[in-house]
Amino acid sequence: MRKVKLTKESTKDILETLLKRSPNNYGKYEDAVANILAKVKAEGDTALFAFTREFDKVExxxxxxxxxxxxxxxxxxxxxxxxxxxxxxxxxxxRSYHEKQLQNSWFTSTTDxxxxxxxxxxxxxxxVYVPGGKAVYPSSVLMNIVPAKVAGVDRIVMTTPPGKDGKVNPSTLVAANEAGANEIYKVGGAQAIGALAYGTESIPKVDKIV
Incomplete structure (x- = not known):
């Protein structure tokens, strides 16, 4: 988060100042991400494992x-x-919250x-993609898996990057298991999104990624 000091001068162009925040500048990453996605699409597990080795330092x-x-x-x-x-x-x-969002099928007929x-x-x-690293939030696991579970999705696949020891954070695993994830894979980053989008030998292609 970037703090903006309010002064008489800065209030005049505060919107412009806020829009200059570095997180909004994604252009320099697009080529790298596109390359990762293309390789995962073309090479499947081979690329997936290689990128995990490169970025997460895990085999x-x-x-x-x-x-x-x-x-x-x-x-x-x-x-x-x-x-x-x-x-x-x-x-x-x-679960109680999302059950109230359920939509039901309905049918009717006209006089003719x-x-x-x-x-x-x-x-x-x-x-379901769950971030790893130092920021571990079991709540984000619940809030992404439960809506799918309530909706009646048959197969919920979760990916999350492993630590340097090759293991997933324990609280993340507990939350995923309690929420009802069917499969959990130790992979993160753009390569995990590519695997979910295109499918590899190890990870199935999904209908939607959250």
Whole structure:
């Protein structure tokens, strides 16, 4: 976040000043991201593993990229029980909120026999991207997975970058498991988005990414 000191002069062009904030300058990253996406689309797992090695300094393979049930079980032992209770309580509140957003199918007919209506169906598979690193927010996991779960999505695939030890943050795993993620993969960055968008040998192509 950039702070802008308010003075008589700065208030005149405050909007222009705010719009100059560096986060809005994405142009210099576009080529690099486009290259990553193109390679993942063309080379699949080969590119995915190479970029994970380059950016996250972690070696993943088709046998280790997916989080195992044993890793999730271990995560529960590493997370403070009080945090697990908070995650479960938050889950109830978030689910209750999104249940009120559900749209229902409906059908009716006119006097001349014409049938009108709409059929509401959930997507088959969605991808959830969860940031890693120092900023770990279990709440973001819940708020992205629960709406899909409530909507009735059959398959929820989550990707999140691993730490240098090759493991995913335990609280992230607990939150994902409680929320109902079906598959969790240890990969982040633009390469993870590319994998979800195009599909690789290890990660399925999804219908939508959040």
């Amino acid at each position: 993943v393979t088709k046998d280790t990229i997916r989080v195992t049930p044993e890793e999730i079980e271990e995560a529960y032992k590493l997370v403070d029980p009080s945090l697990i209770d908070v995650i479960k309580k938050a889950l109830v509140n978030i 026999g014409t049938m009108l209506g709409q059929k509401v169906t959930a997507l088959n598979c969605v991808g």
